[in-house]
Amino acid sequence: MTPALVEQIRPPVPEDKLDLEIDRLLDALDAVHRDGWYPEIEVVRPWSAHNPRISGEFSRPSAIRRYLRREVRGLVAAGATVTARAARPARAFTDREFFAALDEDRFDLRVKKLFLFGPERMALSLDRLSHYTGTPAESFQRHVLFTNYAMHVESFLERFPDAERPDRDGVQMPAYHHPRPDGDGVSLVNIGVGPANAKTITDHLAVLRPDTMIMIGHCGGLRNRQELGDFVLATAYQRADHVLDEVLPADVPVIPSLRLNGYLMDALERAGTTYRPGVVHTTDNRNWEFNQASTLHRMRLARAVAVDMESATIAANGFRYRIPNATLLCVSDKPLHAEPKLAGGARAFYEASKRKHLGIALDAVERVRTEHPAGLPGSEVRSADEPLLGNGPDGA
DSSP states (O other), X not given: OOOOEXXXXXXXXXXXXXXXXXXXXXXXXXXXXXXXXXXXXXXXXXXXXXOSEEEEEOSOGXXXXXXXXXXXXHHHHTTOEEEEEEEEEOOOTTOXXXXXXXXXXXXXXXXXXXXXXXXHHHHHHHHHHHHHHSSOGGGOOSEEEEESOHHHHHHHHHHOXXXXXXXXXXXXXXXXXXXXXXXXXXXXXXXXXXXXXXXXXXXXHGGGOOSEEEEOOEEEEOSTTOOTTOEEEEEEEEEEOOTXXXXXXXXXXXXXXXXXXXXXXXXXXXXTOOEEEEEEEEESOTTGGGSHHHHHHHHHHHTEEEEESSHHHHHHHHHHTTOOEEEEEEEEEBTTTTBOOOHHHHHHHHHHHHHHHHHHHHHHHHHHHHHOTTOOOOGGGOOTTOOSTTSOTTOO
């Protein structure tokens, strides 16, 4: 039986009443969720020849309220009718059917979807975000920075002393949030070291549909003329992290967002820094130096300029989940040129670089915020079967 209609926005809606109507619809979604159901949004686009009617289910819509407001606004302004209703009773995490419903491969790729994720996948990811970061999923902002050093956290808190912090000690990947109106602020997550953590956090963060993800870690510089403290702006990645190979084979091209990279390059120029664009080799072996031949051969073939353990993983998941992303690394050692990472020298280097590194990333975020308030265009990460939300009102 078709679930009862809860709220509907039917065009035309006067501009001065549109936001009120959208808030009314989003409030209805939250009420459905509180009543123990998965809320559903149905969009009818009379201008679409192939997919005029599309619907999708959600869990905890409050976590993506800002995103939904923006997307629904664009659809209604274009002439679509948007309906909110209760779809089906929400499954408990302990329900035997819950596990099977998490499988992304179960979606029928021949059917146009409204949203990239099913409600069970969304519910679990929202819960795990809180578990891993120590902050509610609702606290995350539109722009997310990743680091694996406490020094960047220190610099972030110096700049934003009122930032929201984890609600408990000892979380695996602590998050810090500087909120702004409409969620247009910045979140920083200390993801620790390695591709497993990078995959875990971006798997779950993807359900929030952030506008940008930027990795601001450190790397080993692979070129003789690089100096400690120089920056590396990734233009491509060599994936030796292996954690995503089953779902995204390593021969699938993955590149950062061209616009976001352009903003980072402009920020690097304004800061008067020395930097090198190029390929970043991401490995899952922190001690690759102990068995060098294969890794060095791959690095040389790719003409890699840096090596790290997280950047390609974040970029690959950004590509999978259609999130504009980029990587800005700082050279902390030169493993091929007799400058390994050692405890004493590293401490002085970190202290000198942390504020500038964060500042350059935030400068680029400000450009996105100013020039693309509706989010960066993401045509380079869209697929032929792209979901409607996030793809503009004219998405087929």
